[in-house]
Amino acid sequence: EVQFVESGGGVVRPGDSLRLSCAGTELSVNLFWMMWVRQSPTKGLEWVASSNPAGVEEYGESVRGRFIVSRDFGGESLSLQMNDVRDDDTAVYFCARQVYRRSYPRHSYLDVWGTGTSVTVS
Amino acid sequence: EIVLTQSPGTLSLSPGERATLTCRASQSLTNDYLAWYQQKSGQPPRLLIYDASARAAAIPDRFTGSGSGTEFTLTISRLEPEDLAVYFCQLYGGSLTFGGGTKVEIK
Numbered sequence: 001e002v003q004f005v006e007s008g009g010g011v012v013r014p015g016d017s018l019r020l021s022c023a024g025t026e027l028s029v030n031l032f033w034m035m036w037v038r039q040s041p042t043k044g045l046e047w048v049a050s051s052n053p054a055g056v057e058e059y060g061e062s063v064r065g066r067f068i069v070s071r072d073f074g075g076e077s078l079s080l081q082m083n084d085v086r087d088d089d090t091a092v093y094f095c096a097r098q099v100y101r102r103s104y105p106r107h108s109y110l111d112v113w114g115t116g117t118s119v120t121v122s
Numbered sequence: 123e124i125v126l127t128q129s130p131g132t133l134s135l136s137p138g139e140r141a142t143l144t145c146r147a148s149q150s151l152t153n154d155y156l157a158w159y160q161q162k163s164g165q166p167p168r169l170l171i172y173d174a175s176a177r178a179a180a181i182p183d184r185f186t187g188s189g190s191g192t193e194f195t196l197t198i199s200r201l202e203p204e205d206l207a208v209y210f211c212q213l214y215g216g217s218l219t220f221g222g223g224t225k226v227e228i229k
Binding site: 044096 | 155
């Protein structure tokens with residue numbers, strides 16, 4: 001059974017950059033439609049970004065223009081480059097697998113979640 | 123943007139009782155693209171239900187999803203101590219959003 005492991009979280013200052021990674025333990029993330037979701041006490045669960053196996057990206061409104069999701073096809077990982085971070089980016093960041101179905105026009109539900117990595121902006 | 127509102131905020135029940143959790147959408151969903159997740163303390167969310175009523179793999183049949191339009195329900199027919207968790211609904215399809223969660227406490 002595939003599992004995902006996130007890394008790269010930490011404490012950063014406002015305006016800094018941080019790069020998160022997500023790797024699969026049994027299968028490469030590059031096989032799947034993937035999503036970054038974050039969770040904070042103030043905002044709850046929030047969609048951050050999505051990426052499909054072809055590398056097509058979509059972003060939530062609060063991070064668009066600052067965050068970049070990408071796939072490292074050589075290293076077989078999914079990354080989230082966080083630029084110009086703000087206090088309200090403080091959260092636990094999860095990578096999760098979307099279940100792809102042609103009937104779902106844009107987004108899907110998430111059947112496998114990583115354990116999360118914590119980002120604190122202070 | 124469709125907003126999902128979950129109620130109640132907290133549900134406190136005894137083992138063996140029935141739990142009914144509600145997720146209301148601010149607009150009617152044309153497709154029943156709604157999922158439910160369970161999140162235990164310190165763990166990531168776990169998929170329970172998708173497409174409003176389809177049970178995910180390995181989910182016990184005491185978890186049932188139902189509803190359509192603007193009102194969706196997750197029912198836990200016989201609460202067990204291990205069901206202590208926060209439960210979230212999620213809209214997907216053309217847009218994506220999560221509800222604020224319902225905390226289920228076991229008396």
